[in-house]
Amino acid sequence: MDYLPIFTKLENRPCLVVGGGDIAFRKVHLLLKANADVTVCAPEIDSRLLQKEKDQQLKIIRQNFSTDLLQGKWLVIAATDKRDVNEQIANAANALQLLVNVVDDPELSSFIMPSIVDRSPIIVAISSAGTAPVLARLIRERLEALLPMHLGRLARISGDFRNRVKEVIGNPSLRRRYWEKLFANGQLGHLLQKGQTANALELMEKTLTEDVTQGDVALVGAGPGDPSLLTLKALQLMQQADVVLYDRLVSADILDLVRRDADLISVGKEAGNHEVEQSRTNQMLVEFAKQGKKVVRLKGGDSFIFGRGGEELEELVAAGVAFQVVPGITAASGCSAYAGIPLTHRDYSQSVTFVTGHRKSDGRQLNWQALAAPHQTLVVYMGLIQSQEIQNQLLSFGRSPDTPVALVNRGTTSDQQVVIGKLSELTLLGGGLQGATLMIIGEVVSLAEKLAWFEPEGNHKLSRDPFLVNLS
Ligand code: SAH
Numbered sequence: 001m002d003y004l005p006i007f008t009k010l011e012n013r014p015c016l017v018v019g020g021g022d023i024a025f026r027k028v029h030l031l032l033k034a035n036a037d038v039t040v041c042a043p044e045i046d047s048r049l050l051q052k053e054k055d056q057q058l059k060i061i062r063q064n065f066s067t068d069l070l071q072g073k074w075l076v077i078a079a080t081d082k083r084d085v086n087e088q089i090a091n092a093a094n095a096l097q098l099l100v101n102v103v104d105d106p107e108l109s110s111f112i113m114p115s116i117v118d119r120s121p122i123i124v125a126i127s128s129a130g131t132a133p134v135l136a137r138l139i140r141e142r143l144e145a146l147l148p149m150h151l152g153r154l155a156r157i158s159g160d161f162r163n164r165v166k167e168v169i170g171n172p173s174l175r176r177r178y179w180e181k182l183f184a185n186g187q188l189g190h191l192l193q194k195g196q197t198a199n200a201l202e203l204m205e206k207t208l209t210e211d212v213t214q215g216d217v218a219l220v221g222a223g224p225g226d227p228s229l230l231t232l233k234a235l236q237l238m239q240q241a242d243v244v245l246y247d248r249l250v251s252a253d254i255l256d257l258v259r260r261d262a263d264l265i266s267v268g269k270e271a272g273n274h275e276v277e278q279s280r281t282n283q284m285l286v287e288f289a290k291q292g293k294k295v296v297r298l299k300g301g302d303s304f305i306f307g308r309g310g311e312e313l314e315e316l317v318a319a320g321v322a323f324q325v326v327p328g329i330t331a332a333s334g335c336s337a338y339a340g341i342p343l344t345h346r347d348y349s350q351s352v353t354f355v356t357g358h359r360k361s362d363g364r365q366l367n368w369q370a371l372a373a374p375h376q377t378l379v380v381y382m383g384l385i386q387s388q389e390i391q392n393q394l395l396s397f398g399r400s401p402d403t404p405v406a407l408v409n410r411g412t413t414s415d416q417q418v419v420i421g422k423l424s425e426l427t428l429l430g431g432g433l434q435g436a437t438l439m440i441i442g443e444v445v446s447l448a449e450k451l452a453w454f455e456p457e458g459n460h461k462l463s464r465d466p467f468l469v470n471l472s
Pocket of ligand 1: 224225249299300301302303304305306307329330331332335380381382383408409410411412413436437438439
């Protein structure tokens with residue numbers, strides 16, 4: 001972090017702005033919003049600043065900068081258009097260990113002023129540390145659109161109600177639950193938007209008497225790896241969770257988005273010990289929910305596609321624990337999209353089948369004859385160690401040895417690798433690959449060359465980050 005964001009209380013604190021033009025005016029305007037005690041110093045003064053002097057909102061000293069003006073100040077802003085003067089101000093302020101901002105000159109500044117989204121008392125500050133002001137502005141515009149105008153009212157009314165909630169709900173974690181439940185209730189925002197404060201208070205009071213002690217489990221699909229492929233609902237639940245039980249497949253970038261105070265428990269499965277692990281996981285889900293916790297069971301991809309989500313839900317139903325399921329983008333969708341392989345295509349493939357290479361030890365066989373038919377796409381999860389078997393079976397039931405195949409390794413992450421070859425060489429292709437790998441077999445794989453992520457030079461419209469796509 002190049003800068004530490006802090007929010008300073010400037011009420012009645014003396015601040016100096018050097019400069020009397022438009023830029024100085026804008027900075028003065030902000031300082032006055034924070035109720036600072038503002039002095040402006042410049043030989044020539046903008047008419048709007050003069051008006052503010054008349055209105056007794058600030059003092060003006062009609063002279064060039066001199067060091068004695070820094071006496072007793074908290075901070076100083078240099079807004080003159082002369083670099084040597086700005087430099088002189090910065091040096092003098094630094095000598096006195098005063099915070100100084102030189103407008104548009106981070107090099108001379110000891111603090112910089114962020115872009116602001118103001119929903120006081122909620123304030124969002126955005127800075128690119130001077131590297132990309134336009135990007136910072138675009139982010140601000142997004143947040144402006146995202147954060148409703150009544151947010152400030154919501155924060156203020158909540159502040160007024162805090163003591164009442166403390167009185168009624170002694171337990172801090174139940175208190176947090178109360179606030180989460182309240183803010184998740186769209187009705188409250190709706191009332192405040194219409195200015196119906198009394199009704200809003202009534203709703204807050206009523207929610208106090210509702211039961212927030214029941215825990216529950218959310219089975220959340222975390223997608224294939226790229227955090228921006230999470231659903232909004234997944235993110236919301238991850239940020240409300242008390243406990244998160246996650247699989248080995250869930251990437252560190254995604255875990256970073258979990259609420260800081262939540263307990264993170266890895267229930268990663270290593271090959272060979274599945275059954276024991278699974279029953280212990282089921283047991284933990286039930287126990288935590290019964291302790292009144294909000295539990296998130298975070299799984300790679302989608303929980304209902306080779307994720308054993310159904311088995312975990314059966315346990316929860318048996319134990320009478322409330323649950324919900326949030327779908328995720330499954331590896332087949334994520335990997336095919338990021339590798340440029342449409343899973344179906346009118347000219348190449350009329351159907352797609354997802355199978356798993358790993359099967360229960362009862363030896364149930366796949367229907368190889370059906371899977372070997374041409375003009376269909378076969379996606380194999382957990383297939384790498386079964387490459388030999390898959391290759392042999394498909395060839396022996398008549399699939400062409402030239403059928404293209406793709407191995408997508410760590411799909412959608414920044415380490416994604418795609419290896420493309422033919423069915424007849426499937427066993428050789430995966431040799432060097434470590435980590436999650438998806439196999440796509442079928443004529444559609446031949447499109448990868450044409451449709452893989454395409455970024456014409458100088459045109460960054462297509463990016464892995466959908467956030468940036470929308471900004472451009
Ligand atoms: N429920 C998950 C699948 C779990 S099975 C889902 O819906 O995606 C685990 C297998 O999924 C891995 O062995 C691999 O074949 C595939 N897989 C999951 N994430 C992947 C990724 N990012 N890249 C490639 N394959 C992946």
